[in-house]
Amino acid sequence: MKALYRRYRPKSLDEVIGQPQVTDVLKKSLANNRIGHSYIFVGPRGCGKTSVARIFAHEINQFPYELEDDYLDIIEIDAASNTGVDNIRDLREKAIIAPTKGKYKVYIIDEVHMLSKAAFNALLKTLEEPPEHVIFIMATTDAHKIPITITSRSQIYTFKLADPSTMFEHLKKIAKTEKIDIDDEALKIIVKRGGGSFRDSLSLLDQISTISDSKIDATLVNSTLGLPQEDIIASLLDAYQSGNLDTIRTQLQNLFDANIKAESIAESLISTILAAPSPVFLPLLDKLVDVSRASYPQIKLLLALSLNTTPSAVLPAPVIKPAPKPTVSLTKASAPNIKAEPQTAEASQPEKIETSAKLASEPIPTPSETPTEAEEIPAEAVPAPVPAKNTIQQISPDATDAELWQQITQHVAENAIPILRYIQDSDYQIEGTKLTIYAKKKFSKDRLNAKKSIIAEILPDGFMLEITDKTLNKDADLADIAALMGGGEEVQIDA
DSSP, rough: OOHHHTTTSSSSSSGGGSSSHHHHHHHHHHHHHHSSSEEEEOTTSSHHHHHHHHOOOOHHHHHHOOTOOOOTTTEETTTOOOOOOHHHHHHHHHHTTTOOSSSSSEEEEGGGGGGGGGHHHHHHHHHOOOOEEEEEEEEOOOGGGHHHHHHTTTTTEEEOOHHHHHHHHHHHHHHHTTTTBBBBBHHHHHHHHHHOHHHHHHHHHHHHHOOOSOOBOOOHHHHHHHOOHHHHHHHHHHHHTTOHHHHHHHHHHHHHHTOHHHHHHHHHHHHHHHHHGGGGGHHHHHTTTTTGGGGSSHHHHHHHHHHTHHHHHSOOOOOOOOOOOEEEEEEEOOOOOEEOOOOTTTTGHHHHHHHHHHTTOOOOOOOOOOOOEEEEEGGGGGGOOOOOOOOOOOOOOOHHHHHHHHHHHHHHTTTTTHHHHHHOOEEEEEEEEOOOOOOOSSHHHHHHHHHHHHTTSSSTTOOOOEOOOOOOOOOHHHHHHHHTTTOOOOOOOOO
16 A cells, blocks of 8 residues: 555645645646746755656656556656766766657756765766756755756756745645544644655554544654643743742653653744744754754753753752841931841941941931820831842852852843853852862853953952863762652763
């Protein structure tokens, strides 16, 4: 039994679907008997280039077309396996011989871009002075690899992938003819997975039709093809946008447990983002395309989705103890007396001095408004000072390494300093009172160095800051990733 894509291959130009920009012109040239000596059909795989070439070759010679027929005047050559100059020289010698039955001898050369340079030069000799009875129809997926000397002597027709609506109606019609019980949502998944290729889409429908005698739904298609469900993909993108690493880890683990490969997840994420592009996902796209080429695609996918997570999403937030609320004691004809708590390290900063000065400069209440007896008035009664924008608050020397790095990131983000992406992409190491920031690239290091003073001014007193583009030892990072993925052997990842 033939595969669906072979059974439903078109046998005339009228049966070709989704390529009117090609078939309409070819039909007019046949009607007007204006036949060229060389054609190049360009387009992605599975869009009908070879099928149209066969139909056109039969129409030129007015041969009835059946899939299994074999005419001596229609010669098909696979350039991928006949790339040498000797093959083309043999073709030239045989092309001189007149056709046996038809008006023309038609050569269909598939994947013509695979020919060697010498073979193209040999073919050029024939195209420059072609015999009147010879026609070349060349098909390729990579037109840019064909020499200009060949393309300039040929008529070029561009094929395109089918749009989703056209492909959906085509598959639905075939499913009805073949009595395949499949719902619309399942067909839409096949259309999306087929990517506009008729051959790929029909092969998927053929594969799905054999898995169940009952109605085929979207869940069964996803499970069979090893595809993640759309709601999980949407959940992963939402988690990436919000920086929720816990959700990313959980959803990925569920997909891996369901035997869905990281490459399929990355492909689904890419197609979803491309369907509705958003600036927030552009950095993610750049990383997702590398997943299929990675030695450890699961780790590469986790790292890609973790790009948008800030240290606060990975590390526990620092515990900040609220300062005791001061009280103000007011008596008749007396100035405000602030009961100050013992000063902390942060209270000794310029901001705290300015705040105290502002409180001391508050107007003294009039006698009519002043209580008759000394009494305690809550500090809330005194208007709170409005903090100045971009106020520099030095990090406490008691902060842990994680807290220090988190507060640096928050300071850069809150003050709109244009180095946030470089901070988030960098590694760091704290040794005693020295902070070293490891930038990913020299360009990133230069951008960070330009704003080095902004980072240094919030570091605790006595801290040294160094910014370098050297690579940090990744052992600790790998251990963290392994823990997130449930343990396992640590491996070295190439940057």
